Amino acid sequence: MLTLGIETSCDETGLALVNKGELVAHVMVSQVDLHSLFGGVVPEIASRVHLEVLPSLLETLLQRAGCTLQDLEGIAVTRGPGLLASLLIGLGFAKGLSLGLHVPLVGVDHLQAHLLAAEMQQEVEYPCLGLLVSGGHTHFYLIKSWQEFILLGRTLDDALGEAFDKVAKMLNLPYPGGVFLDKLARQGKVDKELFPRPYIDNTNLDFSFSGIKTAVANYLQKNKHLVFPGLKEDLKLDVVSQELKDMCASLTYSLVEALKIKVSRALKNYPVKGLILAGGVAANSILRKEFSLFLEQKNLKFWVPNKELCTDNGIMVAYLGEKLLQAGYTHGLEVDAIPRGRTVPRDYKIN
Ligand code: KG4
Ligand code: ZN
Secondary structure, eight states: OOEEEEEOSSSEEEEEEEETTEEEEEEEEEOHHHHHTTTSOOHHHHHHHHHHHHHHHHHHHHHHHTOOGGGOOEEEEEEESBOHHHHHHHHHHHHHHHHHHTOOEEEEEHHHHHHHGGGGTSOOOSSEEEEEEOSSOEEEEEEEETTEEEEEEEBSSSOHHHHHHHHHHHTTOOSSTHHHHHHHHHTSOOOTTSSOOTTOSSSSSOBOOHHHHHHHHHHHHHOGGGSOSSOOOSOOGGGSOHHHHHHHHHHHHHHHHHHHHHHHHHHHHOOOSEEEEESGGGGOHHHHHHHHHHHHHTTOEEEOOOHHHHSSOSHHHHHHHHHHHHTTEEBOTTOOOOBTTSOOOOOOEEO
């Protein structure tokens, strides 16, 4: 069922075509350069850019796939959680296409789409755990089947990606800084005692990353020489001090350990086949490597999408959308957008 996926929940405009679970073509416009000047996503700019680029992106996508609008059999769109104004642009575009082409529409949960993207590349077995770590969310699920997500825990404050990005900002690295910290940490030596493993002295499965951010701020206050004097747009790794690389490695260690502790805790209560790691921060090379070893030691499977599929994209939306449509789930034109912090309801129409 040739399904168009539309992703506009944050600062990436992504469109993709998926058929029978396989990628046909995809296109994407990232607004990173626009927002990096402001040190974070500016919602009004993001939604305006989505509005501007969607029509030409769709044209490019159809050209790449060698098909026409009339070939589309389903429209899937991210309905949340995300930036409200950005979501509304995608939803309006999707509704117009669905109405004009007389094809079914389905609104997709962005977080579930991130996690189920793993299915496109590997045979995922259920039940499994799902750890979604992105710039806006850190959600931990028990996934009983592709349709049954039980939320076990979530961050109480910053998302994991947000913690990386805020530390990068303190260092004067451009937004989003997670990828720069990854590069620096790879060349650093870990000091396990430098930062605390955040929010582990409890019995729950929630996360909190604001404390470690403060710990880094205090460390940088005492070590001002580690902060770049102005916005460092062209980061050359060979001129960065070993001390800063070590700090990034130690920070990453503490964050990854905190995740491992919560996953170990969940494994005691839930017999699962393995774990899906997804979301933008799942592109982090140390996190991927550490989790792969950690799950192997526990004799569990580990599924993680390739890096391109980890960050926001239209492919995951088209993939989950096609699955939903084929299972008979659709939405009417009244389907609404769900802002950050709210849970996307399962309010499908069932055919
Ligand atoms: O999933 P995503 O593209 O957008 C949201 O839905 O939030 O995630 C973006 C986040 C940003 O915080 C970015 O810094 C982080 O993913 N990120 C990384 C890496 N690549 C992207 N964080 C750590 N290491 C990376 N390699
Ligand atoms: Zn995302």
